[in-house]
Amino acid sequence: MNGLLAYISRRLGLTLLILLAVSFTVYLIFALLPYDPASLTCGKSCNDPGIIEANRHRLGYDKPFFEQYWIFIVGLFAGRDFGEGAAALHCAAPSFGYSFQQHACVTDLIFDALPVTLSLAIGSLILWLIVGVGLGIVAARFRGKIWDTLSTAFVLVGTSLPTFLTGLMLIVFLVIKLDWSPFPAGGYTAPDEDIVGWFLSMVLPWVTLAFAYAAIYTRFVRSQIIEISTEDYIRTARAKGLSDGIILGKHTMRAALAPIVTMAGLDFAGLLGGAILTEAVFNLPGMGRLSLNAVVDIDLPVIVGTTIFAAAIVVIMNAILDIVYAFIDPRVRV
Amino acid sequence: MLKGKKSLKVALATLSAAALAGGLLTGCAPANSGGTITYLTQSEAWTHADPQRNYTGMHIAWFGSYLQRTLTAYDRKPGAEGSAVVPDLATDTGKATNGNKTWQFTLRDGSTFEDGSAITCEDVKYGVSRTFATDVITDGPTYAIGMLDIPTDPATGASTYKGPYSTDAANDTASFDKAITCSADHKTITFNLKRAVGDFNYTVTYLSFSPVPKAKDTGDQYDLAPVSTGPYKIKSYKTNDSMVLVRNDKWNKSSDPLRADRAFPDKVVVKFGQAAEVIDQILLSDKDKTAVSLDSLLPTNLSAVFDDKGEVLAKYKGRAINVYDPYVRYAAVNVKKVNCLPVRQAIYYGKNFQSLITLAGGQAFNGDPADGVIKPLMGLDYAKTGLGTNDKDWKPEGNVEKAKALMAQAATECPELYARATDPKRGLVYDIADTETNKKASAIWIESMTAIGITMKFNFIEAGKYYSVVLDATKQGDLSAGGWAPDWANASTVIPELFTAEGGFPMSQNWDDAAYAEFKKRSDANLTQPDRVKQGKEWAALNKYAMDQMWVIPGTFSKTQEIWGSKIGGAFFWEPQGALSFGDLFIQK
Numbered sequence: 001m002n003g004l005l006a007y008i009s010r011r012l013g014l015t016l017l018i019l020l021a022v023s024f025t026v027y028l029i030f031a032l033l034p035y036d037p038a039s040l041t042c043g044k045s046c047n048d049p050g051i052i053e054a055n056r057h058r059l060g061y062d063k064p065f066f067e068q069y070w071i072f073i074v075g076l077f078a079g080r081d082f083g084e085g086a087a088a089l090h091c092a093a094p095s096f097g098y099s100f101q102q103h104a105c106v107t108d109l110i111f112d113a114l115p116v117t118l119s120l121a122i123g124s125l126i127l128w129l130i131v132g133v134g135l136g137i138v139a140a141r142f143r144g145k146i147w148d149t150l151s152t153a154f155v156l157v158g159t160s161l162p163t164f165l166t167g168l169m170l171i172v173f174l175v176i177k178l179d180w181s182p183f184p185a186g187g188y189t190a191p192d193e194d195i196v197g198w199f200l201s202m203v204l205p206w207v208t209l210a211f212a213y214a215a216i217y218t219r220f221v222r223s224q225i226i227e228i229s230t231e232d233y234i235r236t237a238r239a240k241g242l243s244d245g246i247i248l249g250k251h252t253m254r255a256a257l258a259p260i261v262t263m264a265g266l267d268f269a270g271l272l273g274g275a276i277l278t279e280a281v282f283n284l285p286g287m288g289r290l291s292l293n294a295v296v297d298i299d300l301p302v303i304v305g306t307t308i309f310a311a312a313i314v315v316i317m318n319a320i321l322d323i324v325y326a327f328i329d330p331r332v333r334v
Numbered sequence: 335m336l337k338g339k340k341s342l343k344v345a346l347a348t349l350s351a352a353a354l355a356g357g358l359l360t361g362c363a364p365a366n367s368g369g370t371i372t373y374l375t376q377s378e379a380w381t382h383a384d385p386q387r388n389y390t391g392m393h394i395a396w397f398g399s400y401l402q403r404t405l406t407a408y409d410r411k412p413g414a415e416g417s418a419v420v421p422d423l424a425t426d427t428g429k430a431t432n433g434n435k436t437w438q439f440t441l442r443d444g445s446t447f448e449d450g451s452a453i454t455c456e457d458v459k460y461g462v463s464r465t466f467a468t469d470v471i472t473d474g475p476t477y478a479i480g481m482l483d484i485p486t487d488p489a490t491g492a493s494t495y496k497g498p499y500s501t502d503a504a505n506d507t508a509s510f511d512k513a514i515t516c517s518a519d520h521k522t523i524t525f526n527l528k529r530a531v532g533d534f535n536y537t538v539t540y541l542s543f544s545p546v547p548k549a550k551d552t553g554d555q556y557d558l559a560p561v562s563t564g565p566y567k568i569k570s571y572k573t574n575d576s577m578v579l580v581r582n583d584k585w586n587k588s589s590d591p592l593r594a595d596r597a598f599p600d601k602v603v604v605k606f607g608q609a610a611e612v613i614d615q616i617l618l619s620d621k622d623k624t625a626v627s628l629d630s631l632l633p634t635n636l637s638a639v640f641d642d643k644g645e646v647l648a649k650y651k652g653r654a655i656n657v658y659d660p661y662v663r664y665a666a667v668n669v670k671k672v673n674c675l676p677v678r679q680a681i682y683y684g685k686n687f688q689s690l691i692t693l694a695g696g697q698a699f700n701g702d703p704a705d706g707v708i709k710p711l712m713g714l715d716y717a718k719t720g721l722g723t724n725d726k727d728w729k730p731e732g733n734v735e736k737a738k739a740l741m742a743q744a745a746t747e748c749p750e751l752y753a754r755a756t757d758p759k760r761g762l763v764y765d766i767a768d769t770e771t772n773k774k775a776s777a778i779w780i781e782s783m784t785a786i787g788i789t790m791k792f793n794f795i796e797a798g799k800y801y802s803v804v805l806d807a808t809k810q811g812d813l814s815a816g817g818w819a820p821d822w823a824n825a826s827t828v829i830p831e832l833f834t835a836e837g838g839f840p841m842s843q844n845w846d847d848a849a850y851a852e853f854k855k856r857s858d859a860n861l862t863q864p865d866r867v868k869q870g871k872e873w874a875a876l877n878k879y880a881m882d883q884m885w886v887i888p889g890t891f892s893k894t895q896e897i898w899g900s901k902i903g904g905a906f907f908w909e910p911q912g913a914l915s916f917g918d919l920f921i922q923k
Contacts, residue, residue, distance in 0.1 A: 083499075083554075089553070102379070102573050104573075172615050176619050179621075185621070187576070187605060188575065280607075283606075285574035289574060289607065293574070
């Protein structure tokens with residue numbers, strides 16, 4: 001047990017160090033970009049040097065880089081004030097900064113966007129696992145037959161159609177052209193406001209995103225099962241007279257599941273950073289659109305905040321997975 | 335061509351009136367109250383909802399229709415009548431004294447904010463004071479700063495008053511308090527100006543002269559939750575998502591004759607972040623019959639709605655328009671660098687207008703060749719300058735012979751610039767926003783300029799930074815793409831803005847030109863001309879003067895296309911705002 005606690009302590013310490021390094025690197029990269037944050041906060045067509053300099057002072061951009069970074073780190077734990085006088089603003093901890101383009105604390109923007117992206121990622125994950133794994137099993141089970149051919153066609157279409165086109169086609173043909181369609185053409189309804197509305201608003205985005213991923217998983221599961229089927233222990237099971245169903249369910253799938261779960265975990269973590277195209281087509285105000293718009297609008301505080309946040313999710317999820325593995329397999333603790 | 339940074343205001347009388355005669359008006363009656371109007375837009379949010387930060391005509395039209403009242407407003411009528419100024423919060427359109435240097439407005443009784451508190455002179459004064467806080471209240475019009483009688487710092491030219499948020503002890507609040515005074519009964523507001531402004535009652539149509547309750551001011555964040563003075567109030571506003579307006583139950587109909595017989599829908603919804611193609615498909619298929627697009631139709635969908643001449647197809651009659659917007663597009667010449675008239679004229683004659691307009695989608699949708707920076711529909715202020723189709727030497731495809739003759743003249747009159755312009759290694763630099771269409775346009779420019787011996791190089795600037803670069807005199811190239819629209823129906827918001835050193839959009843940098851002194855003298859004098867007819871004639875003459883000097887290479891009098899659902903009634907193009915008259919829209923039963 002002590003070994004496990006020591007491992008967890010080491011892993012958490014390493015996670016903190018990685019997060020610090022990530023935040024510093026991101027902050028440094030954006031400090032080196034050829035954009036003047038003081039100029040960007042003084043209006044879309046601002047070219048008044050006096051106002052730009054006043055903004056620089058007001059927002060602390062006139063301070064040395066390391067001091068700015070330190071203020072940023074302190075803001076993560078203690079919150080941060082922007083400006084002074086009657087127009088002063090306060091962003092509570094953890095403060096990633098303030099977006100003058102969106103008139104909001106970056107943390108608030110992230111926490112507003114996160115439920116949308118979670119809705120999209122969880123729903124589509126469930127859908128693509130059901131469809132992808134199911135079709136992969138069917139294709140492998142009926143290898144060389146019509147079901148295998150059909151699943152190959154599904155894989156080809158799913159991997160070759162870009163998600164924005166799939167989404168656009170679903171909207172145009174299932175929503176706009178069909179009067180009876182219950183699905184909206186876009187937008188997000190929070191589940192606590194209207195659970196049915198939330199479900200209807202998410203169905204097409206789930207299908208769009210799951211379509212692309214399900215195709216990849218179908219191919220992956222099919223090849224996994226076929227590969228495992230050639231293993232000696234499967235041949236032994238077959239020689240012992242076990243039925244195909246039992247061999248598949250009890251032996252083949254058990255072996256195939258580990259890589260599928262690992263792959264799904266990584267894909268899911270990636271999606272929490274935002275499924276940019278799906279969110280854009282379906283007008284879902286999630287992390288992807290928040291990041292994309294920040295890049296387009298050169299909204300530096302939001303770019304820094306979302307980048308660090310997305311990186312933190314991946315780092316933390318990796319740490320959690322490592323700790324879980326450590327529970328399962330004592331060899332990992334060493 | 336790019337838009338200018340300022341607002342869309344102009345009298346576009348004749349053409350829109352003709353369009354209206356074609357059946358755009360679908361009628362309006364109080365019986366049509368109720369329902370929800372849904373606006374669709376690609377934008378992630380309103381550029382600004384804060385009245386002091388709103389500047390473009392479309393935004394002023396929308397917020398002025400539903401949420402914000404100001405001292406005066408444009409009349410809600412189609413055609414030229416819509417450009418007339420009528421009282422809004424004020425009882426009349428203002429009383430001018432002291433040679434138009436003092437303007438007085440009296441507030442109507444019964445006007446309130448959405449919490450029911452009465453609107454006072456002090457609220458209007460506080461609203462105007464926010465304009466001076468240029469570090470927080472960004473992007474809005476700055477006419478108050480330029481016109482109010484408040485000293486400026488001799489070194490920087492900036493106002494000594496820095497707005498209500500400043501903690502600087504030297505903030506000149508005393509001067510501001512003298513420049514705007516309130517009567518003892520809090521009803522009458524007096525503006526003391528540093529110069530005569532004959533049309534100050536047009537200036538105060540801007541929402542930047544709207545009242546703001548000091549206790550509710552949240553600085554930058556007021557942009558998300560402005561307090562309403564109009565018939566609706568904000569129920570919810572979430573950027574990247576939507577805005578929902580519901581009726582303002584504290585709105586006193588009798589105090590608002592401009593909106594009293596309007597305010598039709600029970601609810602107004604704006605859906606942000608819609609994909610452009612999705613918006614067009616929803617409206618083309620009439621999927622949402624009560625939807626209105628806030629964006630122009632995509633060029634690829636124009637042929638589905640209009641014929642080759644730009645006329646609305648029968649299927650869409652009554653729910654689409656193709657009209658002139660308030661903009662004039664041009665290429666501003668940096669006169670400090672291109673200081674030779676024959677070279678500027680050669681560029682004008684050599685330019686292949688035909689290919690450029692074809693690239694942009696054709697004349698039916700992109701507009702006619704411009705002959706100056708004032709559109710013909712400005713009425714009083716417009717007269718033909720003799721350029722464009724009125725110039726016998728001008729050819730849509732470019733007049734190479736004429737241009738070459740002018741370049742030959744330049745070779746002797748200004749050999750230094752001639753040598754640079756014709757040097758393949760140096761040439762002239764054209765600033766333009768970095769877009770796919772502009773990249774294609776650059777090839778047309780280069781080809782047509784090469785034909786007349788000029789080497790033209792392009793400086794593609796990231797679109798979001800374009801104006802901040804070209805308005806910086808140290809960074810601007812030899813020519814810069816631009817566009818401008820009057821802030822209200824007076825070329826006082828065009829000629830001085832574009833061609834004087836103090837103007838808000840002086841991309842021509844023409845103040846060292848030999849012809850400038852005379853121009854400036856006449857322009858300054860005309861700003862204080864009390865006779866509007868004489869003033870208009872002089873603006874027209876100064877437009878010609880600037881074109882004779884070729885301080886800009888005129889481009890197009892541009893057009894816009896709008897579409898809405900079949901159940902929407904009351905739609906017309908509100909000329910002074912260059913947008914639909916949103917407040918007149920209703921759901922047809």
